[in-house]
Amino acid sequence: MEQQTVQSIKQSIMFNHKVAQLSKALWKSIEKDWQSWIKPFDLNINEHHILWIAYHLEAASISDIAKFGVMHVSTAFNFSKKLEERGLLTFSKRQTDKRNTYVYLTKEGEELFIKTMEGYNPSTYGVYSGSLPIKELYGKFPEFSELMSIIKHIYGPDFMDIFEKSLTKIESDFIEEDGRLTGVSKQQKEVQTP
Numbered sequence: 671m672e673q674q675t676v677q678s679i680k681q682s683i684m685f686n687h688k689v690a691q692l693s694k695a696l697w698k699s700i701e702k703d704w705q706s707w708i709k710p711f712d713l714n715i716n717e718h719h720i721l722w723i724a725y726h727l728e729a730a731s732i733s734d735i736a737k738f739g740v741m742h743v744s745t746a747f748n749f750s751k752k753l754e755e756r757g758l759l760t761f762s763k764r765q766t767d768k769r770n771t772y773v774y775l776t777k778e779g780e781e782l783f784i785k786t787m788e789g790y791n792p793s794t795y796g797v798y799s800g801s802l803p804i805k806e807l808y809g810k811f812p813e814f815s816e817l818m819s820i821i822k823h824i825y826g827p828d829f830m831d832i833f834e835k836s837l838t839k840i841e842s843d844f845i846e847e848d849g850r851l852t853g854v855s856k857q858q859k860e861v862q863t864p
Contacts, residue, residue, distance in 0.1 A: 696797065699796040699797055699800075700796075700797055701715065702796070703794060703795045703796055703797070704718070706794060707786070707789065707790060707791075707794070707795075708786055710789065711782060711785065711786050711789070713782075713786070714749075716739070716741065716745060716749040717749050717752065717753055718783075718786060719739045719741075720735055720739060720746065720749055720750055720753060720759070720773070721753065721758065721759075721775065721779060721782065721783045721786075722783065722836070723735050723738050723739055723832075723836075724759060724773050724774065724775045724779070725775055725780065725783050725839070726832070726835060726836040726839045727832065727835075728774075729772050729773075729774055730772065730773055731770040731771065731772050731773075732746050732747050732750065732770070732771050732772075732773070733746075733770060734832070735750065735773065737825070737828070737829065738829060738832045738833075740825075747771075750773050753773075753779065754773075757776055757778050757779075758775065758776055758778055758779030758782060759773045759774065759775060759776060759779055760773070760774050760776055761773055762774065784853035787840075787844060787851050787853065788850060788851050788852060788853060790851060818830065818833075842854070
């Protein structure tokens with residue numbers, strides 16, 4: 671991709687400052703809420719994110735985890751090893767790909783991840799609460815199409831494909847009952863599949 675000409679240094683710095691400040695403020699809220707959400711499960715954000723990625727990809731390489739988790743490869747590997755020590759992940763190589771190490775959720779890892787999803791409480795999430803006025807005004811939550819376009823141009827279409835897959839998997843693997851998420855069993859999924 672060619673280096674695009676900067677039209678205005680002032681516009682560039684103002685845009686970057688705006689994105690940096692808003693992203694940092696948003697992340698601070700998300701980080702606090704995410705830590706509170708997973709604290710009862712004795713997980714930190716990196717560990718939960720790795721479980722989440724392994725769940726959605728069903729077989730994720732350390733490189734996949736690093737890319738989609740937006741973390742350094744060593745961070746992805748080290749936290750994955752901690753999860754393996756707890757019996758939540760297993761490592762293996764594929765017969766067709768001896769270069770990459772893949773992680774898989776164990777039964778215990780999948781059960782724990784599902785429990786974290788079932789334990790989610792939207793009223794404790796600041797970003798969700800902060801988005802409710804927009805939903806009330808427009809009848810839907812923000813869709814972030816411009817932001818998603820920026821991310822796609824930074825991280826590539828594979829990143830967005832995994833992102834979309836994770837949303838589809840949540841839609842198919844969980845049902846909402848009485849204001850709570852419940853994991854759908856494999857038998858229930860088979861009945862739902864035409």
